[in-house]
Amino acid sequence: MIRERLRPLASQAKRGYVRLMLEVVGRSMEAISQVDEQVRGEVSVLPNGFLFAMRVMPNGPALVMRKQRDGSLQYIGGDSAQKPDLSVQFKHLHHAFMVLSFQEKTAQAFANDRILVDGDLGYATRMTRVLNRLETFILPKLVAERAVKQYPDSLGLPEKLINGARIYLKVVTNFVDTVRSS
Amino acid sequence: MSYYEFFCPVKVIAGQAALEHVPYEFSSRNCKRPMIVTDKGVRAAGLLDKVLTAFEEGGMDVTVIYDDVPADSSKQTVKAIAKEYRSKKCDAILAIGGGSPIDTAKAVNILVSEGGDDIAKYSGAGVLTRPLKPFIVIPTTAGTGSEVTSVAVIADTEKEVKLAFASSFMLPDAAVIDPRMTLTLPPHITAATGMDAMTHSVEAFTCMAKNPLSDAYASAAIKKISANLPKVMKKPDDAEARLEMAQASTMAGIAFSNSMVGLVHALGHSLGAICHLPHGLCMSLFLPYVLEYNLESIREPLSELLLPLAGPEIYAMTPKSQRAEESIATIRKMRDDLYRDCKLPRTLQETGKVDKSQLDRIAQATIDDGSIMFNPREATLEDARAVLEKAWG
Known part of the structure; x- marks a missing residue:
């Protein structure tokens, strides 16, 4: 009985978590695209104005990013009137929850057919690498190893800490700027 | 714990005298006017003749044969074949060949089933939402596996890009594996x-x-x-x-x-x-x-x-x-x-x-x-x- 009553609450919590994490990921991708040369290299081949969306099917939480003229990515929120050039869609809320709670690697979610790609597959692999790079910087190594296909051997602790701190600082700064301008 | 998906609804018809099953496979799907899509190499190697004999002896006519598929098939080729299919009122497709004729036939099947002249409109994954026309494949190489895959690649020569198509609806209804079709491979x-x-x-x-x-x-x-x-x-x-x-x-x-x-x-x-x-x-x-x-x-x-x-x-x-x-x-x-x-x-x-x-x-x-x-x-x-x-x- 109690379990029956708690079930909707658990689903709501899951939905809330996925929505929150998509915003965190979106803002962090914006930040890493401003500070990390490797990510800027990945993003450089995307056309200016390129719209990337990651969403939960059919009408669940989403994040939308736009490639800026300066070569960075801009987080533009949870929706866009314009059709994205590349859309990565989780088939179910639970699949997004597993990836965003680091229980399933992004590449494994692709391999497990939990994600549909609408758009250029080459760009999708690039955006996955951006996401992996972000996760290696902002997550503790033990958690990041669960999230990415292969934790880079070359990434030392000082570089991880410095870049992680720069990304977190950028996220806070961008967030404050957004609040001030709204 | 692992998770996987597996899907292959293609009927495999394999072995001695497999070609002779093709007329029945079409008639059992209520098809009377099949079109053959192939290339010059298949015709020159005498492989097309073996299939035509099987049709003739099986009491079925082939309505039209398109044997000019190039090695790297393009949007224009697909458009031309679809036009021919429509003008001759065909009702099914038989692809004979290696990767190029098979991919081309898959793309032609999209156009003749969904309508239009521009195959680029259907590129990408999951665009198709319903079954296409009856489609049978006879591979003439032992390698590509295209007869059981749900993808095709066609060149857009104007934009110089390769268009990829992926949908389970593109899978053939049947793949016919006959040893006679690969005997002459160099x-x-x-x-x-x-x-x-x-x-x-x-x-x-x-x-x-x-x-x-x-x-x-x-x-x-x-x-x-x-x-x-x-x-x-x-x-x-x-x-x-x-x-x-x-x-x-x-x-x-x-x-x-x-x-x-x-x-x-x-x-x-x-x-x-x-x-x-x-x-x-x-x-x-x-x-x-x-x-x-x-x-x-x-x-x-x-x-x-x-x-x-x-x-x-x-x-x-x-x-x-x-x-x-x-x-x-x-x-x-x-x-x-x-x-x-x-x-x-x-x-x-x-x-x-x-x-x-x-x-x-x-x-x-x-x-x-x-x-x-x-x-x-x-x-x-x-x-x-x-x-x-x-x-x-």
Whole structure:
């Protein structure tokens, strides 16, 4: 009985978590695209104005990013009137929850057919690498190893800490700027 | 706990006198006006005649034959064939050939079923939402596995891009595997397409989306290829061995279309696009080097593959810790034998068509290829460059 009553609450919590994490990921991708040369290299081949969306099917939480003229990515929120050039869609809320709670690697979610790609597959692999790079910087190594296909051997602790701190600082700064301008 | 999906609704019609089943397969689907899509090579090799005889004796007319599919089919070719299909009021498609006629026929089926003249409108994954016209495939090479895959690639020559199409609705209704259709394959094509099927199987068995069902198809295909590729190289008219190879190719196609492929394909697609080398050859060139690169991530499945690759005696004699390396050595030996038999190149240098200055471009294209997503190791630009350097020779 109690379990029956708690079930909707658990689903709501899951939905809330996925929505929150998509915003965190979106803002962090914006930040890493401003500070990390490797990510800027990945993003450089995307056309200016390129719209990337990651969403939960059919009408669940989403994040939308736009490639800026300066070569960075801009987080533009949870929706866009314009059709994205590349859309990565989780088939179910639970699949997004597993990836965003680091229980399933992004590449494994692709391999497990939990994600549909609408758009250029080459760009999708690039955006996955951006996401992996972000996760290696902002997550503790033990958690990041669960999230990415292969934790880079070359990434030392000082570089991880410095870049992680720069990304977190950028996220806070961008967030404050957004609040001030709204 | 693992998760997987597996789907193959294609009816496989294989063996002696399989061609003679084609008229029945169409009539049982209420089709009376089939169109054949093929290429000049198939006609010149006399393979089309065998199919036409089967139709004639089966009491069915072929309404129209389009035999001018080029090696790299384009949007314009698809449009022209669809126009012909409509003007002759056809009601089904029969593709006869290797990868190009089969991919072209898949694209034509989209246009004639969904309407319109521009195939580009339907590119991408999941665009189609309903079944297409009846469609049967007779492969004439033992390698691509296209007769059981749900994808097609067509060139957009105006924009100079390749358009990819993916939908389970593109899968043929039936694949007809008749040994007569591969008997006349020249040795170098037999070798390259055989190694294509081998690569499909090995990557299906070792990459990220492997699953118990695709594993079963992949390992059985490897056993058939290892046993029969040497036979057809020595005795091209060995119908039994040709049938085994054709079945292995179809089984490998079922395996990889349900488990995807990895870095060998990512490198091979890039090399093929930049240096215009045949797909099967590209697979053969990279297979051992990529297995060496992936070794520590795939040691267990690669060790298992020694049994179908080399047989029970060698498997039993090889210590467990050495089986993965022995699998790679067996594949290398297979390539050496093919080089001896028909000069199938083993290194980029041996192809004589690759310039070392092109390696950077090939590496860059490799990391943008979708197949790299399913490779068990996270291959970087530097990794791709390093594998290319080893494959250079």
